[in-house]
Amino acid sequence: MLSITPTSPSLRPCARPRLSDPPRPPLPVVAAAATSRRKRSEDDYHATIKSLNSKGRYTPRKSLGQHYMLNSSINEALSNVAEVEDGDVVLEIGPGTGSLTNVLIDAGATVIAIEKDPHMAMLVRDRFGYTDQLVVLQEDFTKCHIHSHLSSLLENKNSIGIKPRYAKVVSNIPFNISTDVVKQLLPMGDIFSAVVLLLQDETASRLADCSLRTSEYRPINIFVNFYSDPEYKFKVERTNFFPQPNVDAAVIKFTLKQVVDYPPVASPKSFFSMVNSAFNGKRKMLRRSLQHICPSLEIEAALKNVGLPVTARPQDLTLDDFVKLHNLITQL
Numbered sequence: 491m492l493s494i495t496p497t498s499p500s501l502r503p504c505a506r507p508r509l510s511d512p513p514r515p516p517l518p519v520v521a522a523a524a525t526s527r528r529k530r531s532e533d534d535y536h537a538t539i540k541s542l543n544s545k546g547r548y549t550p551r552k553s554l555g556q557h558y559m560l561n562s563s564i565n566e567a568l569s570n571v572a573e574v575e576d577g578d579v580v581l582e583i584g585p586g587t588g589s590l591t592n593v594l595i596d597a598g599a600t601v602i603a604i605e606k607d608p609h610m611a612m613l614v615r616d617r618f619g620y621t622d623q624l625v626v627l628q629e630d631f632t633k634c635h636i637h638s639h640l641s642s643l644l645e646n647k648n649s650i651g652i653k654p655r656y657a658k659v660v661s662n663i664p665f666n667i668s669t670d671v672v673k674q675l676l677p678m679g680d681i682f683s684a685v686v687l688l689l690q691d692e693t694a695s696r697l698a699d700c701s702l703r704t705s706e707y708r709p710i711n712i713f714v715n716f717y718s719d720p721e722y723k724f725k726v727e728r729t730n731f732f733p734q735p736n737v738d739a740a741v742i743k744f745t746l747k748q749v750v751d752y753p754p755v756a757s758p759k760s761f762f763s764m765v766n767s768a769f770n771g772k773r774k775m776l777r778r779s780l781q782h783i784c785p786s787l788e789i790e791a792a793l794k795n796v797g798l799p800v801t802a803r804p805q806d807l808t809l810d811d812f813v814k815l816h817n818l819i820t821q822l
């Protein structure tokens with residue numbers, strides 16, 4: 491006989507939307523999702539609305555990119571892409587109502603969640619008050635000292651009695667801080683092994699697939715490939731969020747390189763300064779845009795040495811080419 495429990499999503503007492511609720515979005519679609527590890531989904535549309543109403547704050551804040559995930563299978567897929575397992579330490583940026591946090595805690599992780607909105611920080615603290623697997627910091631991620639927060643957690647033994655060597659990042663972040671998040675986290679291969687993010691689809695595609703000689707090829711592509719191996723995982727339709735954004739999203743995984751595996755440059759700072767100068771004069775040939783580093787003739791000789799034409803422009807160079815060029819012209 492079929493037994494129905496109060497936890498069946500469609501029968502929970504909170505499942506009735508208020509009259510003020512916006513129309514229910516169409517059935518969410520995920521282009522690809524990993525196998526679900528949990529038996530039930532708690533954070534659907536009704537649960538999200540109930541959660542927002544519970545603190546007397548129903549209207550999501552656009553300035554904070556508050557688009558809440560309504561599809562637990564996508565949260566499961568994010569966790570699976572990061573291979574979150576018992577004893578992991580996971581950083582979550584912007585937990586919101588805690589739908590992804592719920593899945594991460596369920597997978598056995600200790601989560602450090604950084605939430606800028608004080609109401610949402612309070613909400614998520616209340617929701618998971620029963621467990622010591624969650625630390626909530628009410629801070630702006632772009633301004634916080636993430637390294638020191640994480641290092642102290644990694645020094646402790648985890649729930650299965652070992653000290654985890656690396657933490658992971660798993661987050662559905664506000665689209666407007668994507669670049670800041672990527673720039674801040676990717677060079678942290680000393681504390682993170684993987685960074686799995688739900689980003690705007692177009693941004694995820696641009697970061698994962700950088701084709702030479704296109705207008706999308708930018709210094710950020712050199713940066714991403716210097717510090718990580720990026721992989722576009724799957725597209726997430728906009729109908730999966732409340733409120734619905736104007737664009738689709740996608741999951742991207744950055745497997746972080748450890749410091750010993752970074753391309754061999756004497757100083758990443760001087761390397762990226764050269765790359766930025768090269769792209770600042772995008773239509774200019776490198777023999778002109780890098781003239782402030784050394785004379786044109788020497789740049790031409792270095793380009794030939796790398797196997798490139800003397801007329802090369804920044805969008806013609808791979809990461810490897812940039813590394814060779816940098817090492818040649820800065821060691822002259």
Ligand SMILES: C[S@@+](CC[C@H](N)C(=O)[O-])C[C@H]1O[C@@H](n2cnc3c(N)ncnc32)[C@H](O)[C@@H]1O
Pocket residue numbers: 554555556557558559560583584585586587588589590604605606607610629630631632661662663664665667
């Ligand atoms: C796209 S929502 C995702 C919420 C939740 N993770 C989910 O999947 O439903 C982004 C969350 O990030 C928070 N947020 C926005 N800017 C932030 C910042 N600079 N630092 C930390 N959290 C931020 C927002 O308040 C919001 O809760």
